[in-house]
Amino acid sequence: MASALINVPKKARRGDIIEIKTLMSHIMETGYRHTASGQVVPRDIVTSFNCRYNGEEIFRADLFPAIAANPFISFFTVATESGKFDFEWIGDNGFSATASASISVE
Amino acid sequence: MKRDGTIAIAMLLVAAGAASLAAREIATSAGLGTSKPIGTGERRSGYAFMAPDTQAIQDDDTANPGMLWVLDGQALWKKKVGAANKSCADCHDDASSSMKGVAARYPAFDTALGRPVNLEGRINLCRARRQEAPSLAYESRDLLALTAFVAEQSRGMAIEPETAPELQPFVAKGRDFFMKRQGQLNLGCTNCHDDNWDKRLAGSAVTQAMATGYPLYRLEWQSLGSLQRRLRNCITGMRAQSYDYGAPELVDLELYLMTRARGMPIETPAVRP
Numbered sequence: 001m002a003s004a005l006i007n008v009p010k011k012a013r014r015g016d017i018i019e020i021k022t023l024m025s026h027i028m029e030t031g032y033r034h035t036a037s038g039q040v041v042p043r044d045i046v047t048s049f050n051c052r053y054n055g056e057e058i059f060r061a062d063l064f065p066a067i068a069a070n071p072f073i074s075f076f077t078v079a080t081e082s083g084k085f086d087f088e089w090i091g092d093n094g095f096s097a098t099a100s101a102s103i104s105v106e
Numbered sequence: 107m108k109r110d111g112t113i114a115i116a117m118l119l120v121a122a123g124a125a126s127l128a129a130r131e132i133a134t135s136a137g138l139g140t141s142k143p144i145g146t147g148e149r150r151s152g153y154a155f156m157a158p159d160t161q162a163i164q165d166d167d168t169a170n171p172g173m174l175w176v177l178d179g180q181a182l183w184k185k186k187v188g189a190a191n192k193s194c195a196d197c198h199d200d201a202s203s204s205m206k207g208v209a210a211r212y213p214a215f216d217t218a219l220g221r222p223v224n225l226e227g228r229i230n231l232c233r234a235r236r237q238e239a240p241s242l243a244y245e246s247r248d249l250l251a252l253t254a255f256v257a258e259q260s261r262g263m264a265i266e267p268e269t270a271p272e273l274q275p276f277v278a279k280g281r282d283f284f285m286k287r288q289g290q291l292n293l294g295c296t297n298c299h300d301d302n303w304d305k306r307l308a309g310s311a312v313t314q315a316m317a318t319g320y321p322l323y324r325l326e327w328q329s330l331g332s333l334q335r336r337l338r339n340c341i342t343g344m345r346a347q348s349y350d351y352g353a354p355e356l357v358d359l360e361l362y363l364m365t366r367a368r369g370m371p372i373e374t375p376a377v378r379p
Contacts, residue, residue, distance in 0.1 A: 003177045007168035021166075025174040028328070069328035070171040 006087065008101040012079035016105075020051065020059075021074040024089050024097065030065040046091035049073055054083035063091075079105045144300060144314055144366075151318045151370060152378055155311035160325070164377035172254060172323040172375025175247075175330045179255025182248060188239030194252070197236060201259050209257035210266050210372055213361045215273050221354060222276050222361050225253050226332060244351030250330045254321045257374035264371060265318065267364045280362025283355060289346025310379070316367040317360070319376020330375065333360055 007021040024046060031043025043065065051059040059075050082105045089097045153161060163169050183201055186193045198204040213222040216231065223231060229252050230241040242249035267273075284295040298307070299315035306312065320333040327335075334356050341348040349355045 003174050005168045005173055005177070007166075021168050023168060023171060023174065025171075025178075068325075070174060072169060072171070074169075 004087070004089075004097060004099040006085075006099050006101045008085055008103055009079075010102075011104050011106065014079060014081075014105050016079045017076050018079050018103075019074060019076050020085065021072070022049075022051075022087055022099075023070060023072045024049075025070055026089070026091065026095070028063075028065070028067060028069040028071065032065065044092045044095075046071060046089050046095065048090045050088050051075070052086045052088075053077065054081065055086075079103065081105050142300065144303065146369075149316060149367070149370060150314055151316050151373065151376075152311075152313045153319070153373060153376065155313050156377075156379060160377060160379055164319075164373070170323065170375060170377055172321070172330055172377060175251045175254040175321070175323075176258045176375060178247070178251035179253070179258075182252050183255060188233065188237035190236060190238045192237050194232070201256065205256045205259040207260050207263055207266075209260040209374060210263045211268050213357055213364065214268055215270055222273060222357055224333075224357050224360050225256060226334075227352060227357065229253060229256070245332060245335060250321050250332065253332065254330060254375050257321065257372065260372045261374055262371050264369050265364055265367045267361065267368060273361065276358045277362050277365055279355075280358035280360070283359050284362055289341070289344035291344050293344045295340065315363060316370055317363045318367055318370050319373035319378070321374065322376035322378055324378050326379065333363070 003025045005021075005023040007019075009018050012018050026046050027044060028046065029041055029044040031040065031045075033041045035041060045065055045067070046063045049059075049061045049063065049071075050057055058077050061073060063071060082103060084100055084102045087099045087101075089095070153164065156164075163171075167173050180201075183194045186196070195201070209225060212228070213224040214228070215221070216223045216228075219231075226244065226249055229249065233239040233241060242252070267277075284299075287294045287297070295315060298312050303312050303314040317333050317336075320336070321330050323330050324336075332351075334351055337356055337359060338348045338351070
């Protein structure tokens with residue numbers, strides 16, 4: 001169950017600076033921990049995140065083992081036109097999750 | 107060892123000589139103070155002890171990681187399971203009305219068992235009795251998710267434990283547990299949470315043990331966790347032998363904690379540092 005929480009304003013005026021907040025459900029296992037019997041717990045993290053605004057990439061981030069579980073990524077952009085934000089998370093063990101949110105710009 | 111002890115006593119004397127306030131603090135932290143209950147007006151949720159940054163995480167539903175479990179719980183609520191092939195929703199329908207206020211009065215008395223059960227226990231009883239499904243393990247993602255989803259329906263409502271007379275012996279047992287000194291450090295819950303809640307322990311706020319937001323997301327855990335996880339941590343911290351998840355002793359303690367927090371609002375899913 002990979003669930004995500006997205007917060008994008010539903011409406012904005014053209015030229016407004018808007019904040020986008022994303023929260024992805026993920027354990028972010030570092031790969032540096034050991035079990036009681038000494039075996040390494042294999043790394044399982046989200047390695048990359050990107051956001052497209054009407055198809056055009058506006059934000060990208062690489063994630064590393066030091067990033068906390070359930071990574072929360074927030075960033076700003078300028079509302080230029082009505083449309084859709086597409087979010088994508090990619091990670092270890094073939095992890096892939098997407099989400100989207102729409103905005104109307106007046 | 108003996109030399110260290112002498113130095114510690116000398117330091118105590120210096121502190122006592124320097125200021126009577128300091129002396130009183132040392133006496134209290136050494137457990138020499140008398141336990142007195144926290145006044146109703148003095149009660150504060152763990153939220154009030156947090157930094158504004160951490161409070162902001164809890165306040166924003168799209169930043170609060172606990173909401174991820176609530177979302178999962180919402181999906182599980184509608185999922186058919188067990189030999190009976192029933193979902194929670196098949197009996198309870200819309201949780202936003204049927205589960206409203208439930209977390210505010212739990213742990214509640216179960217007549218068949220003759221003792222109180224907490225929310226997690228109730229969910230597993232429902233699975234056994236109605237869905238004919240195996241119990242969910244304590245602290246498993248699914249049980250935390252369902253518990254958080256049910257408890258979130260009571261967010262903002264005042265905690266109102268049942269006052270049924272058959273519950274009272276269990277409240278008393280929970281209270282005894284809270285007051286009793288135990289473990290290698292010879293501490294009772296009350297020594298921190300009644301006597302020293304306004305102080306700090308290793309940089310962290312001690313707090314009043316008002317269990318208003320469970321299951322909650324603890325940044326230290328990097329996960330949602332139940333009240334029993336917190337209790338077991340605390341008991342281990344006193345270097346006492348903890349009880350297993352779901353043990354009646356822990357449920358009694360949960361029950362007593364809820365009576366202490368009577369009237370305070372439910373915050374589930376809360377965030378703590």
